Amino acid sequence: MTLQVDDAITLRRAMVATLRDEGLITTDSVAAAMNAVPRHDFAPGEPLEKVYQTSTTLVPKLDARGRQTSVVSASHIQAIQLEQAEVRPGMNVLEIGSGGYNAALIAEIVGPTGSVTTVDIDADIVDRARAGLRRAGYEQVNVVLADAEHGVAQHAPYDRIIVTVGAWDIPPAWLDQLTPDGRIVVPLRFAGITRLIAFDRAPDDPVLTASNYRLGSFVPMQGDGAADEQLIPITPDVGLRLDQNSPLTFDVPALRRALNTTPAESWSGTPFDMPDELELFLLTNGPELPMLHAAQAAVDQSVVNRTVRIGTPALVRGGTFAYRIKRENPQMVSGFETGVIAHGPEAEQVGSELLDMIRAWAGGYYRRGAAHIAYRPNTADTSGLTGWHTTKRHGVLAVAWL
Ligand SMILES: C[S@@+](CC[C@H](N)C(=O)[O-])C[C@H]1O[C@@H](n2cnc3c(N)ncnc32)[C@H](O)[C@@H]1O
Structure with missing residues (x-):
């Protein structure tokens, strides 16, 4: 047993070192969280070596047609999203799509003065996330069973909303439950591709502008926000x-x-x-x-x-x-x-x-981050847009190359 724990610590340090070397972890706070949280507590039955690889997803759940509906995400994607979110101590954070591990990482970063809520539409995943959080010692995380299309109003407003499921749109509830200068990190699907986008909002301006975007993919959102291609x-x-x-x-x-x-x-x-x-x-x-x-x-x-x-x-x-x-x-x-x-x-x-x-x-445009991505919710003026844009249910996504 002790050997297992020692092995896990060694493997965890190696995972963090690799993520740092690859430039995916760039801050000490994300590195410290990933060093602290025992990822294997959230992936019962998975071999330790696999748990601590950087590009492996864990404990997949499949639907009747064999498609994945849930996984514990690969740690390299989690590192990217946590860095994009720039979570700080004391923040109130909503994670959409649970598994437990990522919520525990966020709980490490926000610390005792912050708070974390994670929501999932699937009762099995909620149960597993709760069990993992208990095992690993993060019982302070609120785990909610609900369709996140409607957010989680009872713990709002959130300084950060971190979406860990493939979304096709940004529903009004997420914006209503975000602080005026909050940030949403979301894997957004448009034009047949997904980009992990960090959207910022400025007080008094309904338009969200992307501070950065990265490549990545997630299982698709179910429930009221589901969208088929x-x-x-x-x-x-x-x-x-x-x-x-x-x-x-x-x-x-x-x-x-x-x-x-x-x-x-x-x-x-x-x-x-x-x-x-x-x-x-x-x-x-x-x-x-x-x-x-x-x-x-x-x-x-x-x-x-x-x-x-x-x-x-x-x-x-x-x-x-x-x-x-x-x-x-x-x-x-x-x-x-x-x-x-x-x-x-x-x-x-x-x-x-x-x-x-x-x-x-x-x-x-031969460089990273040359695209300017903005999302205009329907509450903003969406008329007269020039340049590439795509109209979604709740707003318009625009991409400009300047
Ligand atoms: C990639 S997993 C989340 C991984 C997790 N954040 C972790 O710690 O690794 C995506 C999750 O989103 C959930 N999901 C899908 N649609 C949802 C919805 N409308 N509301 C809430 N959760 C949803 C799935 O059940 C699945 O568990």
């Missing part, structure tokens, strides 16, 4: 994914024919680097692009490039489509060059249109 199959293994509010339509038979043609490749002469930033630029700066997705089988049969496995923005024009690829090129700073592959009768033209977009990003 559109999936348009081209073949059983290849499809286009669109936001639920997208009006785009496609000539599927023509695209299916295009998939069977020999594609044309062209190269941009710009480095392949920060693909998540390029992806965001392509999706929020110009014509609306769907995300092209493929099953492993389509990659194995060379129907599509392997970049499509995790999804990539595609420029679709009639029966032609193009998407970005990469190749090794030692002359590029990153050692790789971005290119384009295009299928269909207009492959050359559509490929060159996408190359121009890639070069525009490389020429003007």
